[in-house]
Every structure is written in structure tokens, then in C-alpha cells.
Amino acid sequence: MNGDSADVGTDADPNESAGATARTDHTLDDEAMLRIRGLDAGYGDLQILTDVDLDVADGEYVTIVGPNGAGKSTVMKTVFGLTTYMDGTIEFDGEAIEATPPEEIIHEGIGFVPQTDNVFPGLSVEENLEMGAYILDSVPQDRLEAVYDRFPILRERRDQKAGNLSGGQRQMVAMGRTLMLDPDLLLLDEPSAGLAPDLVDDMFDRIDRINESGTAILMVEQNAKEALRRCDRGYVLVDGENRYTDRGETLLGDEQVRQDFLGG
Numbered sequence: 137m138n139g140d141s142a143d144v145g146t147d148a149d150p151n152e153s154a155g156a157t158a159r160t161d162h163t164l165d166d167e168a169m170l171r172i173r174g175l176d177a178g179y180g181d182l183q184i185l186t187d188v189d190l191d192v193a194d195g196e197y198v199t200i201v202g203p204n205g206a207g208k209s210t211v212m213k214t215v216f217g218l219t220t221y222m223d224g225t226i227e228f229d230g231e232a233i234e235a236t237p238p239e240e241i242i243h244e245g246i247g248f249v250p251q252t253d254n255v256f257p258g259l260s261v262e263e264n265l266e267m268g269a270y271i272l273d274s275v276p277q278d279r280l281e282a283v284y285d286r287f288p289i290l291r292e293r294r295d296q297k298a299g300n301l302s303g304g305q306r307q308m309v310a311m312g313r314t315l316m317l318d319p320d321l322l323l324l325d326e327p328s329a330g331l332a333p334d335l336v337d338d339m340f341d342r343i344d345r346i347n348e349s350g351t352a353i354l355m356v357e358q359n360a361k362e363a364l365r366r367c368d369r370g371y372v373l374v375d376g377e378n379r380y381t382d383r384g385e386t387l388l389g390d391e392q393v394r395q396d397f398l399g400g
């Protein structure tokens with residue numbers, strides 16, 4: 137697409153030289169569940185994303201990494217209808233969803249957990265989870281129980297105010313609230329941010345399990361190496377544009393990617 141590096145075909149071919157060479161073709165060959173093509177978006181008149189292509193297949197686990205200010209969060213917010221859409225297409229299950237507002241997007245089966253301000257601090261844990269199902273006529277008790285089974289500490293703390301929980305527990309509330317609608321695609325913006333180091337692995341394990349249960353994941357992470365190690369595919373985004381895409385392991389093994397984006 138942006139042709140600023142060697143064209144290496146469509147497969148994650150191991151290269152002869154040290155490490156693999158990451159792809160610069162950013163699309164999947166097969167039909168993707170989320171299919172972004174030539175996306176331009178930003179905030180008001182300010183354009184941040186230029187010609188972004190990104191795919192997430194059904195059940196896939198995809199990570200976006202890149203420097204601060206690269207536009208990673210802007211991609212997620214744009215999928216969820218929270219930015220100024222300018223050009224290009226976003227399809228979900230074959231339906232055009234670009235410039236669709238969040239209250240309609242959640243009906244499509246997409247859930248979004250923003251990085252910050254993602255719980256109602258004055259509400260109890262259970263009230264927060266119930267809020268996740270506000271578009272339904274009643275709270276689905278089986279979903280609530282499924283969330284409690286996934287995050288047992290939340291069952292214990294169900295009556296506590298979310299604002300009094302630890303960072304890790306608040307992150308669980310935010311994820312649990314989004315899971316109340318059993319989304320097909322979960323957008324996670326830096327789920328490990330602000331967590332104590334010994335809780336980061338636990339959070340990644342929980343995300344693995346959500347993915348293993350069939351939910352596709354599109355995740356932004358500062359903890360890039362760990363995210364790439366766990367995901368199916370990764371995207372490196374720089375200055376609002378695609379730079380590399382490949383299997384997480386291939387990106388991890390690419391000399392250029394390591395040097396420029398993963399701290400060597």
C-alpha cells in the first residue's frame with residue numbers, strides 16, 4: 137500500500153537474512169470481519185489518519201503498536217464512531233459502518249474499552265456491568281454470571297463502588313461491562329496501562345481467554361513485545377499511516393521493527 141519498503145509478497149515468508157521481514161501489504165487475502173480501507177480520519181479539521189488499511193478476521197486477535205501519537209487510539213475511536221470520519225471505508229460483517237455513532241455501533245456487535253475513564257466510579261460494580269446492557273430491555277442474568285465467572289473478584293466486590301477498586305479491578309469492570317453484550321469484536325485500548333507489573337500478565341491471560349472463547353480482539357498496547365507475542369497479527373502504525381503488518385512473531389523477529397519500535 138505505502139510501498140516504502142521491500143515488497144515481500146503475501147505470506148510471512150522467513151527471510152534468509154537475520155530475522156524475518158515484515159509485510160508492508162496490510163490486508164488479508166480472505167474476507168475479513170472488520171475491513172478498513174483507505175481510512176482518513178481525525179478531529180474536526182485536523183487529519184490524523186491517512187490511508188489506513190486494517191483487517192480483523194472472525195475470531196482473530198490483532199494488535200496495533202507504534203510510537204506515542206501515532207494514531208493508534210484514533211483508529212479504535214474511528215471504528216467506534218468517536219472521531220471525524222473523512223474518507224475511506226470501514227466494513228463490519230460486510231456492512232458499511234464508517235461514521236456510524238457509538239450507540240448504533242454497539243448494536244452491530246462491536247464493544248470498546250477506552251484507555252481511561254472507562255468505569256462509572258460512583259456506581260457499584262454490578263451497576264456498572266448492568267450499564268453495559270442498557271440497550272437491552274432487561275439485564276441478561278446469564279451474561280452477568282458469565283462476566284462474574286470470568287472475573288470472580290468482581291462477584292465478591294459486586295456492591296462496592298467501582299471508584300474504590302484497584303486499577304486492575306477497574307479494568308476488569310470496564311471489560312466486563314463491554315462483554316455484557318457478548319460482542320463479536322472487542323476493541324481494547326491499552327488494557328495493561330497503569331497496572332502493577334505483576335498484574336500485567338494476568339490481564340493478558342484474561343484477554344487470551346476472551347479471544348479463545350471466540351471474540352475477536354483489536355488491541356492497542358504500549359507493552360508491544362508482549363502484545364505481539366500473544367496476538368495472531370500485528371500492525372505497526374506511524375504518523376497516522378500503516379508501516380508494517382504481519383504475524384506477531386514475524387514483527388518481533390524483524391530487525392527494523394525491533395530497532396525502530398520495540399527498543400532493540
Ligand SMILES: Nc1ncnc2c1ncn2[C@@H]1O[C@H](COP(=O)(O)OP(=O)(O)OP(=O)(O)O)[C@@H](O)[C@H]1O
Pocket residue numbers: 179182184202203204205206207208209210211
Ligand atoms: N480529541 C482530540 N482532539 C484533537 N487531537 C487529538 C485528539 N485526540 C488525539 N489527538 C491527536 O491525534 C494524534 C494521535 O493521537 P492518538 O491518541 O490516536 O495516538 P496514540 O497512537 O494512541 O498515542 P498514545 O500511544 O500516546 O496513546 C496525536 O497527535 C494527538 O495529539
Ligand SMILES: [Mg+2]
Pocket residue numbers: 208209210356
Ligand atoms: Mg492511545
